[in-house]
Amino acid sequence: MSRRFTIALVVGAIAGYFAGVANCRLTSEKKALSSEHILERVKSAVNDQLPIEGAWIYLSPHIWSRDSLNYMVYKGGLISSDRGINRHFDFIADAHSGTILELTAQH
Structure with a gap:
């Protein structure tokens, strides 16, 4: 169970990082x-x-x-x-x- 939790945590952190980078790009492109x-x-x-x-x-x-x-x-x-x-x-x-x-x- 601990190994699954660690894998899920790492995958979630990576996905969150890339979602944040994508959001920053969209926000900067739409800056007035x-x-x-x-x-x-x-x-x-x-x-x-x-x-x-x-x-x-x-x-x-x-x-x-x-x-x-x-x-x-x-x-x-x-x-x-x-x-x-x-x-x-x-x-x-x-x-x-x-x-x-x-x-x-x-x-």
């Missing part, structure tokens, strides 16, 4: 970019179409759902000025890539 980095990517992506005068972003990402899919996102806003008229846009950007998932003009 910083809010500052995302904001710079968003501003770069829209700069050709909108002259950006100001921008803001929430500092922490959160889960956002669309079409039954969940995304880790940052929310923020842009202010664009065209011929003296300021326009405000809200955006939602993927926290891992900076891809703009939604850009909405506010009236």
Whole structure:
């Protein structure tokens, strides 16, 4: 009985180790970019179409759902000025890539 227990203990420890290593890899692959980095990517992506005068972003990402899919996102806003008229846009950007998932003009 003692030998079976020792074998089970060793096998369990090895399996636990490899599960922990796999979990660390998945966690690091899914780590969100910083809010500052995302904001710079968003501003770069829209700069050709909108002259950006100001921008803001929430500092922490959160889960956002669309079409039954969940995304880790940052929310923020842009202010664009065209011929003296300021326009405000809200955006939602993927926290891992900076891809703009939604850009909405506010009236």
